[in-house]
Amino acid sequence: MIRLFTLSSFVALFTASLLHAQDMPLSDVLIDGEGWQLVSEGHKFTEGPAVDAAGNFYFVDVPSDTIFKHDVESGKTSTFVQGAGKCSGLMFGPDGRLYASQNANRKVIAIDAKGTIEVIAEELGANDLVVDSKGGIYSTDPKEHQVWYVAPGGEKRVVAKDIETPNGIILWGDQSTLVVADTRGKHLWAFRVEADGSLTQRSPIYTCRLPLGETASGADGMTVDSQGRLYVATALGVQMFDSQCRISGVILKPQQAFLSNVVFAGKDLDVMFVTTADKVYRRKTKATGLRYTSKK
Amino acid sequence: MLKIKSLCLFATLLCAIVVSSSYAQQQDYKTGPDAERKAGVPQGTVTKGVWDKSEIYPGTVRDYWVYVPAQYDAKKPACLMVFQDGGGFVNEKGHTRVPVVFDNLIHTKEMPVTIGVFINPGVVPAANAKDKPRRNRSFEYDSLGDQYVRFLLEEILADIGKSYNITSDPAGRATCGNSSGGICAFTAAWERPDSFGKVVSHIGSFTNIRGGHVYPALLRKTEKKPIRVFLQDGENDLDNLHGNWPLSNKQMAAALKFSGYDYKFVLGTGSHSARHGGAIFPDTMRWLWSDYTK
Numbered sequence: 001m002i003r004l005f006t007l008s009s010f011v012a013l014f015t016a017s018l019l020h021a022q023d024m025p026l027s028d029v030l031i032d033g034e035g036w037q038l039v040s041e042g043h044k045f046t047e048g049p050a051v052d053a054a055g056n057f058y059f060v061d062v063p064s065d066t067i068f069k070h071d072v073e074s075g076k077t078s079t080f081v082q083g084a085g086k087c088s089g090l091m092f093g094p095d096g097r098l099y100a101s102q103n104a105n106r107k108v109i110a111i112d113a114k115g116t117i118e119v120i121a122e123e124l125g126a127n128d129l130v131v132d133s134k135g136g137i138y139s140t141d142p143k144e145h146q147v148w149y150v151a152p153g154g155e156k157r158v159v160a161k162d163i164e165t166p167n168g169i170i171l172w173g174d175q176s177t178l179v180v181a182d183t184r185g186k187h188l189w190a191f192r193v194e195a196d197g198s199l200t201q202r203s204p205i206y207t208c209r210l211p212l213g214e215t216a217s218g219a220d221g222m223t224v225d226s227q228g229r230l231y232v233a234t235a236l237g238v239q240m241f242d243s244q245c246r247i248s249g250v251i252l253k254p255q256q257a258f259l260s261n262v263v264f265a266g267k268d269l270d271v272m273f274v275t276t277a278d279k280v281y282r283r284k285t286k287a288t289g290l291r292y293t294s295k296k
Numbered sequence: 297m298l299k300i301k302s303l304c305l306f307a308t309l310l311c312a313i314v315v316s317s318s319y320a321q322q323q324d325y326k327t328g329p330d331a332e333r334k335a336g337v338p339q340g341t342v343t344k345g346v347w348d349k350s351e352i353y354p355g356t357v358r359d360y361w362v363y364v365p366a367q368y369d370a371k372k373p374a375c376l377m378v379f380q381d382g383g384g385f386v387n388e389k390g391h392t393r394v395p396v397v398f399d400n401l402i403h404t405k406e407m408p409v410t411i412g413v414f415i416n417p418g419v420v421p422a423a424n425a426k427d428k429p430r431r432n433r434s435f436e437y438d439s440l441g442d443q444y445v446r447f448l449l450e451e452i453l454a455d456i457g458k459s460y461n462i463t464s465d466p467a468g469r470a471t472c473g474n475s476s477g478g479i480c481a482f483t484a485a486w487e488r489p490d491s492f493g494k495v496v497s498h499i500g501s502f503t504n505i506r507g508g509h510v511y512p513a514l515l516r517k518t519e520k521k522p523i524r525v526f527l528q529d530g531e532n533d534l535d536n537l538h539g540n541w542p543l544s545n546k547q548m549a550a551a552l553k554f555s556g557y558d559y560k561f562v563l564g565t566g567s568h569s570a571r572h573g574g575a576i577f578p579d580t581m582r583w584l585w586s587d588y589t590k
Contacts, residue, residue, distance in 0.1 A: 025537035176422035177430055190430070192355060194423045201355030201420050205435045207506060244434045246505055248537060 024229060024242040026249040029287045036254035036281040039070055039273065040077045046275035048090035048128075049221070049263035050098065051289065057265035057273050058098065059280055060087050067100070067111075070273075070280075072266050081115045089128035089169075089221075093135055094294070101126035101139050108137055108150060121150040128221060128261075130169045130178070133292040136197050138178060140166040147180055149197045159199045163189060168232060168261065170222040173290050179206065181219035181232055186210055188219060188232060190245070205245040211235050221261025221275070225287040233259045233274065254281040264289025322532055323564060325571040330400050330578035331393040337403045338366035342386060342395055347415075352447040356418025356432050361386045362456055363395050363412035365402045373463035375410040375588065377470040378448060378484075378492075380437060380477030382414025384570065391570035392577050401578060407585040408468065411460055415452060437476035438506035445484040449491055466493030466522065467588055474498040474570050479508045482525070486511070489521040494584055496526045498573025499566075502548050503539025512544075512551035524587065525552055525559040526580050528573045530566030541568065558587070 040046075043061040050058040057070040058080060067087065069080040080098075085107065087100035097110040099120070108121045108129060125141020125148060132138075135152040138159070147160035147169065160166075160180065168181035171193070178199055180189045187204035194200055208217035218235030225231070228243030231251075237259065238251040253259050257277035265273050265282075269289035273282045333339075341364050348357040361382055368374055379385040385394045394412055401407040417433035436444050448471075456462070463469065471481040471492050478500030485492040502508050527549055533541035542563070549561035560583055566572040573580075 023534075023536045023538070174422070174427045176424060176427040192420055192423055192430070203354065203420075203432075203435065205430075205432070207439075244431060246434050246438065246538075 022242075022244070024227070024240075024248050026240060026251065028248075029225075029229070029240065029285050030251065031284055031286055034284045036274075036283050038254075039280040039282050040068065041279045043278045043280075045258075045260075045277060046280050047088045047221070047260045048100070049261050049265070049273050049275050049280075050090040050092055051263055051265035051269065051291075052092050052098075053096060053291075055265055055267040055269060057263070057271075057282075058090055059273070059275050060090060060100075062086055062088055067098070070265075072271075081111055081117075084111060084117060085109065089126070089139070091129060091131050092291075093131040093137075094133050094292070095135065099129060099131045099137060101129045103127050108139055121148075121154055121156045124148045124150070124156050127167060128169050130171050131292075132171060132175050133294040138169055138171075140169050140180065142166055142183070147199065149199075151197055159197065160189075160191060160202065168219060168221040170224055170230070171292060172230075173224055173226065173228065173292070175292055179222060179230060181222055182217075183219055184216045185219075186215065186217050188222070188230075206230065206232075206241055207247065208232065208234055208239050209236055209247060209250055218259075220259070221263075223263045223289060225264065226290050227287065229287065231262050231272070233262050235259070238262050238272070238274065255279060321565050322530070322567060323572075325564070325566060325575035327391075327393060327575055328578065331397050331574075333396060334400060337399050339399050340365040340368070340395060340402075347418075347452055350418065350447060350451055352443060352451060353418050353432060353436065355420045357421060357429075358416045358418045359383060360416065360452060361412075361414040362460075363398060363414070364460065365398060365409050365411070367402055367409045368411065368460070369409070370461050372409070373461050373465075373468070375408045375468040375470070375585075376453075376462050377410050377412050377472060377494075378453070378481075379412065379414045380471075380473030380480050381416065381433075381475075383416050384474070385472070386412070386414040391574035393574070394577070397578050397581065401581055407581050408588055410470075410585075411456075411462060413452065413456060415448075434476060434505065437473070437480035438501065438508060440483060440507050440510075442487040444480055445488045445491065448484060449488065466490055467524075468493075470494035470496065470584060472496035472498075473500075474573060475568065476501045476505065478502075479505075479511075482511065483508075485523045485525075486514075486521065489523050493522055494524045494526075496573075496580060496584060498528045498570060499530065499533055499541060499568055500527060500545060500548070501538070501541070502544040503534075503541060505538045509539055509544060512547040515548070515551035515555050515557075518555075520555050520557060523557065524584065525557055526584055527552075527559065527561045528564070528576065528580070529562075530564045530569070530572055532565060532567040534568045 044063040089101035165183040188206035191199035419429035478497030529545035552559040
């Protein structure tokens, strides 16, 4: 009798959980007792978190013009490339090279495993970038309030305009939607990605939480996970959005300093890394990051 | 060992009691005779359309349906009721069966001749047909502000108004929805009480999905607007990261009472389901339209 009762209770619970399945609270991602752990310190301004095919984590200290590699197996952090041109945005492309945006030089470059640099595009705004599975690149141009697209092959053009301060940039997992963070606004802007790389159907569907009394979110770098969640580094912390672009909550910053960017790395892509001023932190999560793959 | 076993049994029992107490109390709500077809009652027509030319929600595509009662006379302005998540409401076998209820109650003159407009939320199809469309529902329904009601008035209703004579009297114009569609219905009237004077919200999401938890506070400190409000919720409705639905609806009802609104609040035992609101919908219509004698 009791067993029957319990079974029906579990059925009721299961049914209830199905009803709730669309909700994605922070507790779906954060692990009790797994707080931020220091990865690296002593830098000036860290940015550009990136993950390679093996799950190793990379970041850049912009003022010292040094790109670092953090080996996830050994836990050691070492210099990957020195003097790559004060890059700020980093992301690995489908060819295994590290693509990087040189904001001051207005260039996008690619760096191979040996540190050899190739210029991919010049004379474009290049604060942050995202590389799609075909090697196409979107890069933000905060000064000119626009977004560039560099097609595979290197041809470049402006694909979005009139965003106050476009900064972080990311594609959804299926690469059908591109999201641009506007540092001085409260929204992240979503666009439909057309077959030729154009951006259409702009919409402010992600609304960030703002520091009380402020009008700017401070939104910067972003990443996405396998469940369609989006994470954005902001003044308040890492803001997490569900797959319907509704805010799920704010993950507190590891230190009271500027938070620039976020990425999932590690062998299983389940470790969240953030870059914040002089330091880099990580924490294990229940989420799984993703890499863009070509469509069949 | 025995101690552990009995402890486990106790825990299981406790769990079962807690779970059963929160779920077993739920009444089984069912639609009644007013939601069944009756002999001799004239049937209205339902016409389906696709709206894919929105400028207010660029790139969105959605289905919509227009119900026109058999008693409609183009010489007399008809009342209007707009339903969010319209596909569920227009379904004659669905949770609320609006065309059947409207046919029956218009026939018995328990509600006025009313054109029903049933609108689905928009989706932005992906450029590649193999990819999933971007769902715009939460953005349209949960956001505060006048964007959605402008979409209704300036786009779909402006177009339907070319074909039908619909009253401009807000007391003859209602809007209705479930969950996020419920708060959306309230927002439409709150922003444009000159266009919508009646609201029906079932299991309304007056919670912090996109800031909608502020309405009770706004209601208490804003001069009363000419809106008649019907709210339904269930004690077993959601309690999640966005808020607690029964508490939020109780707060709405208390704020409507405080500010002297013409409102009705029905709190049942249901969960986040359309069943209770659908079951009582005929009575809800009787109450909603009882002040409308034109």
